[in-house]
Amino acid sequence: MRRGIGFWTGLGFTLLISAFLILPVLASVIAGVTANQFVGLSSGLTTRWLVEVWANYGGTVLLSLRIALATLAVTLLIGIPAAYVLARHAGVTARLVEEALVMPVAVPGIATALGLILAYGAVGDLRASWLFILAGHVVFCLPFMLRSVLAVLLALDLKGLEEAARACGASWPQRFLGVVLPNVSGGVLAGSLMVVTLSLGEFNMTLLLHTPFTRTLPVGLADAYTALRTEMASAYTLIFFVLIVPLLSAMQWAASRAERLGR
Amino acid sequence: MPDRLRAALLIAPALAVFLAFFLVPLGQLAVAGGAGGYTTILTEPRYWRSLASTLLVAAGTTAITLAIATAVGLFLARTRFPGRGTLLALLTLPLAFPGVVVGYLVIMLAGRQGLVANISLALGGDRIVFAYSLSGLLLGYVYFSIPRTLLTVMAAAEKLDPRLEEAARSLGASSFGVLRDVLLPGLAPALTAAGAICFATATGAFGTAFALASRIDVLPMVIYTEFTLQANLAVAAALSFLLGLATWAVLALARGASGGAAA
Amino acid sequence: MSVAIRLAGCGRTWPGGSIALHPLDLDIAAGETLVLLGPSGCGKTTLLRLIAGLEAPDAGGRVFFDGEDVTRLPIERRHVGMVFQSYALFPNMDVAGNIGYGLRVRGVARAAARRRVDEMLAMMRLDGLGGRRIEALSGGQRQRVALARAIAPRPRVLLLDEPLSALDARLREQLRQEIDALLRSLGITAVYVTHDQAEAMALGDRIAAMEKGRIAQIGTGRDLYHRPANDFVAGFVGDTNRLATPEGERLVRPEHLALRRSATGGFTVVQATFLGPVVRVLLRDAAGRELRADVPDEDVPAPGERVAVLFQGRSLETEAAASPA
Structure with a gap:
């Protein structure tokens, strides 16, 4: 089929937007491994900046990973049961609870963080602990786990499957572990990728919640952007991309897989 | 165990987290402003100016993002060509980039050493730099919002009944007529939902503004400054609470208008 | 077990x-x-x-x-x-x-x-x-x-x-x-x-x-x-006609009716539909009451013809009429 002018205009515009999104990423990646950004690529490639950043900021990466995994564990543990209850109950109360649980997404992180500091900033050593940041991340990420699992549960004939399992003699733990969980694995996977990605990149809350002892990756990045030379900032950003891009790609893969299975 | 008791036990942990780390902090935030805080922000013109620029940037972000995402989304949803999958993957890759990284990417694009500056210099013009202003912030928010909005538009476009368009064409409608009378009305709920999320995000996020690090006077930045630099807790709390209330209301209204499509 | x-x-x-x-x-x-x-x-x-x-x-x-x-x-x-x-x-x-x-x-x-x-x-x-x-x-x-x-x-x-x-x-x-x-x-x-x-x-x-x-x-x-x-049962289990007879109202299955061409018959054929095993004939009397009859596909009266309706063999009775109580 011959393509009309509409196709080429559309393609051109789409390519332009892709360039807008991707070129700065490439520029940043290249700058992170360039010996001297002012001179340009001719100055040669180097891992010097990466090594230097890791020496100074490696701790932020490890802390962010620790917080992300802890956030994941907590959201899995409390999010999946909550999604299950919300999927099984159709009443007004259940809808109100659902509404409440997803509310933290709609409120700017800086407001939630300020509230957390006001409420718990003076409680023991909590303020200086990474658990303080964890609390914020859990509140913010829980809605994503909840929605992701809930969407899959609602697409299933959950009530029918559970009744069938009961008719076969299955107790509640047997049917929850043997029938419900295996059938929401897609939603759990998508939710988990989202939670880890969001927690690794969370800045709006964490900037207020962190202390010098609990500096996370994005907070370190913001510091680097204002204080360090471009090559270092870019190398730091590169480390972040190395963590986050595989997660985002996995998320795209999970979404397309879910779409295929849904058909 | 009775079903109701089990449901209550399963959802209790999620509700406890919500109460302890969201509702209580937000309550503290609401009262911490005190009469003084709320009076100050209502009477001092600089808060009003800040509100105006925040809303301006948010509205601009929403309009530009919707226009771009609709054009690209309709194009990608309705055409098939080699490389389409790759293009889509590139366009949605920045889906969960944190605002602070997006701010840095804007610097890579439009900063003093940015791509735009270097290109304009190479072409013999002046060094074009606009990263560190409201336009830079706008650019960052558009960058941030395109992937998610694009996905929403494409999902909605693929659900549109192609027979409607065929019917319109059979009745003699032009391409523009089809767009105006069939496609846009069909996409309207999704656009409303996605637009509301753009608007709320652009109102409440501040990672990007923080990374651009200059005299950008949007509300979240003002809150941060009041809290950290001036230790003006009452004003920071009052502003945060009203900001949170506003973004939540925008999203709730949009969800009502779009029939539940908004997050 | x-x-x-x-x-x-x-x-x-x-x-x-x-x-x-x-x-x-x-x-x-x-x-x-x-x-x-x-x-x-x-x-x-x-x-x-x-x-x-x-x-x-x-x-x-x-x-x-x-x-x-x-x-x-x-x-x-x-x-x-x-x-x-x-x-x-x-x-x-x-x-x-x-x-x-x-x-x-x-x-x-x-x-x-x-x-x-x-x-x-x-x-x-x-x-x-x-x-x-x-x-x-x-x-x-x-x-x-x-x-x-x-x-x-x-x-x-x-x-x-x-x-x-x-x-x-x-x-x-x-x-x-x-x-x-x-x-x-x-x-x-x-x-x-x-x-x-x-x-x-x-x-x-x-x-x-x-x-x-x-x-x-x-x-x-x-x-x-x-x-x-x-x-309700009569209507749900099979098809049924409600028929007024000298003995009172009766429920009659369409397949239990037979038709005979008769210039003095009380019914006119409105429609005859071939259903395979039988032909379903829709009939109407002077008062506008409708009746359905299922008859074999042999010499079926055409729409407009006048017919007499017989219910030979067993006719349908309601439980109430049949049981002594």
Whole structure:
């Protein structure tokens, strides 16, 4: 089929937007491994900046990973049961609870963080602990786990499957572990990728919640952007991309897989 | 165990987290402003100016993002060509980039050493730099919002009944007529939902503004400054609470208008 | 090991106050197949779910299996087998996994469970499909897997909730015969819910015709067809005409009417439709009352012709007219 002018205009515009999104990423990646950004690529490639950043900021990466995994564990543990209850109950109360649980997404992180500091900033050593940041991340990420699992549960004939399992003699733990969980694995996977990605990149809350002892990756990045030379900032950003891009790609893969299975 | 008791036990942990780390902090935030805080922000013109620029940037972000995402989304949803999958993957890759990284990417694009500056210099013009202003912030928010909005538009476009368009064409409608009378009305709920999320995000996020690090006077930045630099807790709390209330209301209204499509 | 089921005073009221099932008593003999027949919303599925233990009856209602009071026993401990309208097969398990599920959760030894699953696969003509994923099965195969899953743990009672309604007509007929043969060979007490009267007639030792949360009539297919207790049963089980005769109003089946051309006949032919086995003739009298007759496809009067309507042979009587009480 011959393509009309509409196709080429559309393609051109789409390519332009892709360039807008991707070129700065490439520029940043290249700058992170360039010996001297002012001179340009001719100055040669180097891992010097990466090594230097890791020496100074490696701790932020490890802390962010620790917080992300802890956030994941907590959201899995409390999010999946909550999604299950919300999927099984159709009443007004259940809808109100659902509404409440997803509310933290709609409120700017800086407001939630300020509230957390006001409420718990003076409680023991909590303020200086990474658990303080964890609390914020859990509140913010829980809605994503909840929605992701809930969407899959609602697409299933959950009530029918559970009744069938009961008719076969299955107790509640047997049917929850043997029938419900295996059938929401897609939603759990998508939710988990989202939670880890969001927690690794969370800045709006964490900037207020962190202390010098609990500096996370994005907070370190913001510091680097204002204080360090471009090559270092870019190398730091590169480390972040190395963590986050595989997660985002996995998320795209999970979404397309879910779409295929849904058909 | 009775079903109701089990449901209550399963959802209790999620509700406890919500109460302890969201509702209580937000309550503290609401009262911490005190009469003084709320009076100050209502009477001092600089808060009003800040509100105006925040809303301006948010509205601009929403309009530009919707226009771009609709054009690209309709194009990608309705055409098939080699490389389409790759293009889509590139366009949605920045889906969960944190605002602070997006701010840095804007610097890579439009900063003093940015791509735009270097290109304009190479072409013999002046060094074009606009990263560190409201336009830079706008650019960052558009960058941030395109992937998610694009996905929403494409999902909605693929659900549109192609027979409607065929019917319109059979009745003699032009391409523009089809767009105006069939496609846009069909996409309207999704656009409303996605637009509301753009608007709320652009109102409440501040990672990007923080990374651009200059005299950008949007509300979240003002809150941060009041809290950290001036230790003006009452004003920071009052502003945060009203900001949170506003973004939540925008999203709730949009969800009502779009029939539940908004997050 | 089939049991007799007895329901005493079992009703069901929804939390909103609407009544799904008025309190009723019901006895189902061991090994009997009882069909619950009626339109949607008549309470037949609610009644089935009460027997299954998926719903609890309102206070005062009692369910007995062979004299044992199982009212407070949830379904997972009643040892019943159930086939659902949507099949509700577990998508995360293959065919053998589904069929063996009831054995696994009850802790049957692995080797014994595998033998039983193989037996079920053979019985349901599913040989070689044990490792197949559910989404790769046809509708008829899914139906068989659902049946096999329900039967595998040798339940005391088999409950079927419109098991054939998702299938197309030809497959439905074939599977109906298979289920009929299966129920007879197992000799299991079965309760079968359907809205299809042909299915009810073919499968049920007895049929309970249900209307608005009550059992309107319970009896054999012949009872319901020839001696319907009321207009509802007459209308739902087969087609029926309401005919005014000197003895009073009568319900008459269309196939029990015969037509004779007669210039002085009381009816005019409005329409004659060839249906295959019979021709359905629509008739109208001077007062505008309509009548349907099914006649053999031989010398059928044409629209506009005047005819006399005979009801020779057995004519239909309502239960009230026939019984002395």
